[in-house]
Amino acid sequence: MLEETEKATYTIPVGPIHPALKEPVRLALTIDGEEIVDVDVFVGQVHRGIEWLGMNRNNPVQTIYLAERVCGICNICHPLAFVMAVEHAAGITPPPRAEYIRTIAAEMERIHSHLLWAGVAAHEIGFDTIFYLAWRVREEIMDLIEYLTGNRVTKGVVQIGGVRRDVTEEQFPRIRKSLDYYKGLFDQLRKVFLDDRTIRMRTKHVGVLSKEDALKLLAVGPTARASGVTKDIRQDQPYAAYADLDVQAMTPDMLTGTVVGDTYDRIIVRLLEVKQSIAIIEQCLESMPPGPILAQPKMPVLLKTLANAEGEGIGRVEAPRGEVVHYVRLEAGRETLANWRIRAPTYVNLMCVPTMLKGGQIADVPIAFASIDPCQSCANRMVVTDRALGTRSIMDYEEMHRISVQRTEEL
Amino acid sequence: MSLKAFKRALWVYHLNTGSCNGCDIEILAVLTPRYDVERFGIMLVGSPRHADVLLGTGPVVKQMVPRVKRIYEQVPDPKVVMLVGNCGIEGGVFYESYSLAGPFDQVIPVDVYVPGCPPRPEAIIDGVVKAWAKLEKAEQGAR
């Protein structure tokens, strides 16, 4: 029977209706009625050959600019991981003040990224009001980022051997004002996201990833921590100022007492991390060491040191989405990088998607998929094969989103 | 020219051809209450068949070329194609890669360019206004 019918393909775009994360990736779902039986992931539509460009065209300082544009949302962590790898390869040590400034920038990025995600996730369920609320709240941190670094996105703060801009004492009161704003808001955000009945019903026991699967499939970031795996680079192998601070991996049982590994747990982990980030920035401000911000301020000397350096290094950073790894090898006498390898966290979390979606329903796909916070090469297009029906049709995005919203209304 | 002079609401379809998301989140920021262009009737739609404006971001990755062309054909006339970000205009930082099919105007004709990496929300609004003006002119020309 199955061999006679034609393969049905519902091309359903998965992703928020609003552009931001509507990046192309295809998921091929095999469904039986409404239940998902199998999932296949096709990536590659965002492949721009960045590593090749770094190896063949740029010197390491120009490559920082390129590394920033790997992802527009996790904008500090890619250049930071790259710079850490180059520093390990070339043997350059950044001064302590630069490490603290890097930490502040990284934590501010974490706050902005989690709020962005919160809005998008709410939108997937159909709660546009929360989407607008979360993004309105996010504007405060964007203003702060602009005040400190000069730009909202693509900040250009990190440099090999330190940072390019200083955070001076005069700027501290402004930073504290923004942090107080968020501290006051945290309880309200918590109530809006965690105590809402509909959000609970749509996210509890949806997209479950067990601890064992998370370990086997190498999940990272909040996706792993929500399943009880306490992997957090800021705790395990601290870099920058985290080595001086006491950072703990946030797991859902800190709030609820149990770990289920579903979408609701991932919301909890991200909200807890926002709170943690605020505390980390405050600690950094209090114990900011004085000193220079660059190990080698003169650019020609720096370039010469890098051209003559030989060695390999690895830089691992805890981005809002998980672990970002950059591997760099430098060869003496060569201006471009000898070898450069990037690994973004979504690369790994995507492998967990089939396990999470199996046994679920189509209406749950947008929210379950959005809960891993897909970034580079995120899902957008989805091909659904309906084994029973065997008919081919194209459903456009609105219908997919409508199914998800309808589900909420039915509850 | 005041915005109240525009007679119709502008529906926009966003197309990401491999961008880094920087431009995309600034486009979203334009819709949120801080900059809030929705009060002018500008709305994002999920299907190109309902759209007036095709908003493109990203350098065109080779895999996306047939999709871009198909979507361009699906958007009904009169239409305006708007590009946000340096990548679509001339490749941005990715100009020599092996997996790109060139800037946007090699694939489909473009009307409005908003440069920047990424452009500020104010610049995007400026671009939208220009696109709107062009659309109104095209409509008047057609009548």
Added chain:
Amino acid sequence: MELLSPTGVIDSFKAALSDSLLYARLYECEVAVKKNAFRTIWLHVERDAFREAVEHVCELQEYPHLAIISCSDLGQAVELTYHFTIYYGRRFAELSLGLRVDLPKTDLKVPTITDLIPGALFAEREIQEMIGVEVTGIPDSRRLFLPDDFPEGVYPWRTDETGPPADMLRVLPGRQQKQC
């Protein structure tokens, strides 16, 4: 599971692999104000002992974390480095292990490790298409990032004749192609 010190880890590899371990190095540097240590271990093993080395990593840590597989073209050989980390989950305890193996270009094969670490699948698929290594026993050998109409036999990360030819590099209008 007892946590070995970094030198203890290197010694355990020496004991397990004896002559197949060609090279081992510990890299340490100081971080921030309190000057705590940041450590990485680099190992180079022979191709035939590769599987054994990975199994040894799994003994040191249940479900070791594989970050990525990096690869580079050395002219006569292709070098793969598997970046593992062990002892995660505890403050200051995690160690990065870089396990390097060289494959001669006449015989570009390496055994899969997806039976030990299922999460290695994407990484193995990527090195297959990017540098032309054949991973024997891989459960799914489709292309990952490159489009299906990308020509066979062209590997973007090779610097020899199988690298992308000049006409594939899209130099956008108005720019010069940089000569490297």
